Amino acid sequence: MTxxxxxxxxxxxxxxxxxxxxxxxxxxxxWLLASCVPVLLVLGMALTVPPAPSAATxxxxxxxxxxxxxGMDHPASDAPDLAAAGLAAExxxxxxxxxxxxxxxxxxxxxxxxxxxxxxxxxxxxxVHQTKRLHxxxxxxxxxxxxxxxPDLAGDGTWTAALSALAPGTWRLYxxxxxxxxxxxxxxxxxxxxxxxxxxxxxxxxxxxDTATVDGYTVTLTARPAAxxxxxxxxxxxxxxxxxxxxxxxxxxxxxxxxxxxxxALAHLHPTGTVDGDRGGPELTFQALFPEPxxxxxxxxxxxxxxxxxxxxxxxxx
Ligand SMILES: [Cu+2]
Numbered sequence: 239m240t241x242x243x244x245x246x247x248x249x250x251x252x253x254x255x256x257x258x259x260x261x262x263x264x265x266x267x268x269w270l271l272a273s274c275v276p277v278l279l280v281l282g283m284a285l286t287v288p289p290a291p292s293a294a295t296x297x298x299x300x301x302x303x304x305x306x307x308x309g310m311d312h313p314a315s316d317a318p319d320l321a322a323a324g325l326a327a328e329x330x331x332x333x334x335x336x337x338x339x340x341x342x343x344x345x346x347x348x349x350x351x352x353x354x355x356x357x358x359x360x361x362x363x364x365x366v367h368q369t370k371r372l373h374x375x376x377x378x379x380x381x382x383x384x385x386x387x388x389p390d391l392a393g394d395g396t397w398t399a400a401l402s403a404l405a406p407g408t409w410r411l412y413x414x415x416x417x418x419x420x421x422x423x424x425x426x427x428x429x430x431x432x433x434x435x436x437x438x439x440x441x442x443x444x445x446x447x448d449t450a451t452v453d454g455y456t457v458t459l460t461a462r463p464a465a466x467x468x469x470x471x472x473x474x475x476x477x478x479x480x481x482x483x484x485x486x487x488x489x490x491x492x493x494x495x496x497x498x499x500x501x502x503a504l505a506h507l508h509p510t511g512t513v514d515g516d517r518g519g520p521e522l523t524f525q526a527l528f529p530e531p532x533x534x535x536x537x538x539x540x541x542x543x544x545x546x547x548x549x550x551x552x553x554x555x556x
Pocket of ligand 1: 370372373374386387388488
């Protein structure tokens with residue numbers, strides 16, 4: 239794994255904007271398009287599909303068959319599209335800017351940021367997706383410290399995220415949103431790194447495993463995914479019995495996000511099916527798009543009796 243830095247500068251620093259171009263490699267472009275479209279249809283929303291010459295662009299209903307989810311195999315020589323994996327601060331004319339120099343170690347922080355649009359002005363109009371106008375994630379370089387927040391938007395386009403205290407080290411902060419520019423607007427994930435001053439104590443990544451437990455709930459993943467688009471299934475039990483009282487959370491019975499060991503690429507994993515009352519489970523399925531092989535730290539969030547539970551496990555993607 240990548241060793242997080244052990245020596246930190248005296249002041250927090252934010253990285254510089256990195257221009258994100260379209261996919262350079264035609265194969266990579268075709269792979270991304272083919273692997274995204276089924277996911278889009280399941281969700282009825284657009285993923286980060288780059289401008290493409292075909293009519294089967296993001297968010298166009300009826301252009302593919304959701305039952306025909308391909309098991310995507312792609313040559314290992316295909317370089318992952320890091321901008322599509324949420325590792326660029328700028329994409330399709332949209333840019334994430336942090337208003338603050340960065341969080342301070344050991345203290346909760348109201349982190350302010352903006353998303354500027356192609357006209358250079360802060361975006362104030364965001365589409366609601368998964369019940370929110372923006373989903374915000376924070377993770378340290380060793381894949382610890384996961385936070386999933388829903389910041390508040392001010393009228394001038396400034397977002398405020400109520401971050402819990404961050405341990406020293408290098409963190410990546412992600413904004414996941416859909417600009418409200420019409421039915422074909424694409425979901426974008428932009429991110430930046432910040433360094434929280436202090437002595438970082440990296441935590442080794444737990445070994446890959448199928449099962450993890452939180453708050454008495456046991457979650458078992460039943461997939462052996464390879465890079466690309468796949469169906470992923472999680473089964474929940476408690477005291478050896480199947481769980482059937484999951485409550486809706488963000489328009490689903492569970493929310494799954496995953497981060498790649500090393501480069502911190504984000505795999506957004508979208509639930510399939512619809513919610514109907516407080517009776518979700520025990521089996522939950524997701525459309526998963528892993529842009530690259532390796533170890534992924536998977537965070538599954540679900541709600542019972544008004545309480546949110548977050549469980550993490552390490553998933554090996556071939
Ligand atoms: Cu969210």
